[in-house]
Amino acid sequence: MNTTVLNTYQELVNAAKARLAEACPENTIRIQVGSATCENAAGALEVWQEFEKSIRTSGRKDILLHRTGCTGRCSREPIVGIFVPGKMPVKYQQVDRDMAHQIFMHHVLGGELMGEQVLDRPDTAPDYQVLVCDAQHCGCCINGSAVETFRQQLAAAELDAKKVQLIPTGCLGFCSMPRAEHTTSVHIRPDNIVYNVKSVEDVARIVKEHLVEGRVVESLVSNETSINQGFFNLYGDVVFFNRQKRIALRNAGVINPESLDEYIQYSGFKALNDVLGKGDPDWVVDQVTLSQLRGRGGGGFPTGLKWKLTRQNVKDECYIICNADEGDPGAFMDRSMLESDPFSVIEGMIIAGYAVGATRGFFYVRAEYPLAIKRIEHAIGVCRKNGLLGKNILGSDYSLDLEIRLGAGAFVCGEETALIHSIEGERGQPRIRPPFPAQSGLWGKPTCINNVETFANIPALFVFGADWFRKVGTEKSGGTKVFALAGKINHTGLVEVPMGATIREVVYNIGGGVAKGKSLKGVQTGGPAGGIIPVSLIDTPIDYDTLGKMGSIMGSGGMIVLDEDDCMVDVAKFFITFCQDESCGKCTPCREGTKRMLEILERITAGKGEAGDIEKLERLAMLVKNSSLCGLGKAAPNPVLSTIKHFRAEYEAHIHDKRCVSRKCKALIKYEVDADKCVGCTMCARNCPVDCISGTRKEPHLIDQGKCIKCGRCFEVCRFDAVNRL
Amino acid sequence: MSTTTTKIDNRAEVLDAARAALTPEIVAFIEECTADEHVHSHLIRVLHKVQGHYGYLSAEQMDAVAQLLQVPTSRVTGVATFYHFFRLEPRGKYMLSVCLGTACYVKGAERIADKLQEELGIHFGETTKDKLFSLEATRCLGTCGLAPVVMIEDKVYGGMEPDQVPALIGKYAKMAQEEKKA
Structure with missing residues (x-):
């Protein structure tokens, strides 16, 4: 063991602890405001200013304003947390300036909960919440169900939901810890105590001593802190959060992304300390291989193998690159990680750099992410100042520095050889592989490129062990995956679940189901290169392999929920438009093939489809897939192929019956006034932009189909449901 | 010589x-x-x-x-x-970006885009004659929770409806006028 490294790290930890204790003494009330691009867009900056002003005018010294990144609960932002020592942590949703003022006056100063505005509007505000791990490894240990045992014991002690609320959750993250066999983890809020429970007697003791008498049952308290304890303590009461398993996002919404001290407080740089302290790069590569971590950028290439291959080729110089060119529309997890926990990505990069023998490192970030760039710049600066980057990191003999290079809005630059060209200052066009970047990459030297999420997983993998990481996932793929859940869903946001979770779990249990009570038609995964999974397959456990079999890909993890109103031909057209636009033009199949496919799809959606179009599309799609130069072209036909495979009838209806079942394709629908329902209010006629609706007051109106441009205005403004879309 | x-x-x-x-x-x-x-x-x-x-x-x-x-x-x-990010022509005073990412698209971004083009009388990539507005389509601004969104300069407007477009443009036109007066 390298004792210099261990001592240097211990000094950092002690200094961080001392500074944090001084900045936030015990009994401080904390007001936490999210601050990421999405939070700010929703108005978090004004909320922050309002709290700043309120604290100043109140003259109180024991109230601290705390900035975090985002938790990934997009549709409820800005989110404000109020943490009063000894009280249940409370989160408010969609806070604006006025509400911030009210929260400060009533809750922070007056101690009065504003129930209506609390995140997800819980029915009760109990004294205690008992979070019981309901995951398969853990939850069934006591009499078949720990949750049920608790329910019975609580009822026996006459503690109802108003006093003690019982919340079954996903994995609390203790499975990896050295502890007695067959125990269940139980987290008690607001005391932030975790018990290991193994019998009915244990449950009875906790109920009696802790929940009734208010004494902690010391002998059952877990000695370990799990990866998610901090997160569950703040967010464990919300279903959206407590069914998740957060590894890459473990610190998002918990720590201040600009505070190294807070990152260190949550085991930050402990992994780097272990790695450099041990001083054996081969061991590092072995651990990552053992963990079965696969590249989170979409390809799913085993990370350990990639590192090993790079390491084998190093002669003098070698580079490490973080691919933060998150170009998939509908994917925003990388942005969120960079904005909410940049130190974790940097730590992952240093460990990777050490393992492969990198001499220089680069962040390749989209220029469209100004806040993410600012946060990484800041984090790199802080790391340099504290000896975590630069010469002799943590006093070891390893040196590495990181630089930021900006993208400039080219989707194809997510492909590794194109990305390398872009860093070299060229047009971002891919080249033929081999040689692979691991052999000859940036400036002809061995180069290891990994995605943001892959790096964010690395520190946790070393702190909690490769074996633990592997067990979280499926047989062939360790760990979790972050999905950006969006589209027609009730709870838009970032969802991190173990590999092997089902789409049903993500969409219904976490995402709260389809918006506006509509029915689910399918889920689009993997961005423009992915495919659509029909509702009939949503119970399939998802990992890289199963998604591939269903005609889609994991991709970077975009997950767009589509409902009955979405036309699958139109969606396929949307993605082909994207790929055609983003094709770099270097190889013919992609450049010309996507264009021709788009033309056919445009024809079909315009009601001019011909017999044989589907077969033509399939042939073209296979040609583009098989003969394109890079991943963009190879995957571009996926949306077309998967929609034809699962929704062929919709294509046929468009072509043969000239009908769009979802009533989305303009050319295939018409608007008609129902004479029985029309009261002649003239609303539609007055709103028609082309004056094609005729009729006198109090008489049924009529639409001139020849002149109608199908804008749908009449349909929207009619208050009597008298305009039909057919 | x-x-x-x-x-x-x-x-x-x-x-x-x-x-x-x-x-x-x-x-x-x-x-x-x-x-x-x-x-x-x-x-x-x-x-x-x-x-x-x-x-x-x-x-x-x-x-x-x-x-x-x-x-x-x-x-x-x-x-x-x-690279899409680089512009070879001068831009208007206000840059209007309509997000055409997937989440915005399925929530009706196309209708917002149509309305903006109609109101401003320009297509994507163009600038109005008075040099006030430039219009562009962007790929995902990463604020899918607010879909569909329009960004003017660096301010994001979420949950847009076509009906709100004229007022939004009017607001900026008025702002420019007042700036001019001042």
Whole structure:
């Protein structure tokens, strides 16, 4: 063991602890405001200013304003947390300036909960919440169900939901810890105590001593802190959060992304300390291989193998690159990680750099992410100042520095050889592989490129062990995956679940189901290169392999929920438009093939489809897939192929019956006034932009189909449901 | 017979002209970049800097960058035209970006886009005659929770409906008018 490294790290930890204790003494009330691009867009900056002003005018010294990144609960932002020592942590949703003022006056100063505005509007505000791990490894240990045992014991002690609320959750993250066999983890809020429970007697003791008498049952308290304890303590009461398993996002919404001290407080740089302290790069590569971590950028290439291959080729110089060119529309997890926990990505990069023998490192970030760039710049600066980057990191003999290079809005630059060209200052066009970047990459030297999420997983993998990481996932793929859940869903946001979770779990249990009570038609995964999974397959456990079999890909993890109103031909057209636009033009199949496919799809959606179009599309799609130069072209036909495979009838209806079942394709629908329902209010006629609706007051109106441009205005403004879309 | 001598090396003049075409700050940034052994790799960073100041890349500025970084002008132009982010024409006072990412698209971004083009009387990539508004389509702003969104300069407007478009444009037109008066 390298004792210099261990001592240097211990000094950092002690200094961080001392500074944090001084900045936030015990009994401080904390007001936490999210601050990421999405939070700010929703108005978090004004909320922050309002709290700043309120604290100043109140003259109180024991109230601290705390900035975090985002938790990934997009549709409820800005989110404000109020943490009063000894009280249940409370989160408010969609806070604006006025509400911030009210929260400060009533809750922070007056101690009065504003129930209506609390995140997800819980029915009760109990004294205690008992979070019981309901995951398969853990939850069934006591009499078949720990949750049920608790329910019975609580009822026996006459503690109802108003006093003690019982919340079954996903994995609390203790499975990896050295502890007695067959125990269940139980987290008690607001005391932030975790018990290991193994019998009915244990449950009875906790109920009696802790929940009734208010004494902690010391002998059952877990000695370990799990990866998610901090997160569950703040967010464990919300279903959206407590069914998740957060590894890459473990610190998002918990720590201040600009505070190294807070990152260190949550085991930050402990992994780097272990790695450099041990001083054996081969061991590092072995651990990552053992963990079965696969590249989170979409390809799913085993990370350990990639590192090993790079390491084998190093002669003098070698580079490490973080691919933060998150170009998939509908994917925003990388942005969120960079904005909410940049130190974790940097730590992952240093460990990777050490393992492969990198001499220089680069962040390749989209220029469209100004806040993410600012946060990484800041984090790199802080790391340099504290000896975590630069010469002799943590006093070891390893040196590495990181630089930021900006993208400039080219989707194809997510492909590794194109990305390398872009860093070299060229047009971002891919080249033929081999040689692979691991052999000859940036400036002809061995180069290891990994995605943001892959790096964010690395520190946790070393702190909690490769074996633990592997067990979280499926047989062939360790760990979790972050999905950006969006589209027609009730709870838009970032969802991190173990590999092997089902789409049903993500969409219904976490995402709260389809918006506006509509029915689910399918889920689009993997961005423009992915495919659509029909509702009939949503119970399939998802990992890289199963998604591939269903005609889609994991991709970077975009997950767009589509409902009955979405036309699958139109969606396929949307993605082909994207790929055609983003094709770099270097190889013919992609450049010309996507264009021709788009033309056919445009024809079909315009009601001019011909017999044989589907077969033509399939042939073209296979040609583009098989003969394109890079991943963009190879995957571009996926949306077309998967929609034809699962929704062929919709294509046929468009072509043969000239009908769009979802009533989305303009050319295939018409608007008609129902004479029985029309009261002649003239609303539609007055709103028609082309004056094609005729009729006198109090008489049924009529639409001139020849002149109608199908804008749908009449349909929207009619208050009597008298305009039909057919 | 004429006795004028032809000056063969005009490098100093060319470099002076190049420096004059850019701001001293950008020139200093370029000189900093030339210290790196891989000078050419800084081209995109430099172009970001130039566009950040002028709002677009003119032929004169691209020439200047080529001279100072010692890369062919053809390569500078090649890079500037390859990446969507770089603009070769001046932009209007307000940049209007409609997100056409997947989440926005399925929530009706196309209708917002149509309405904006109709109200402003321009297509994507164009600027209004009064130089007030430029309109562009962007790929995912990463604020899918607010879909569909429109971004004006760096302010994001979420949950947009076509009906709200005229008022939104009006608000900015009025702002510009008041600025002018002041």
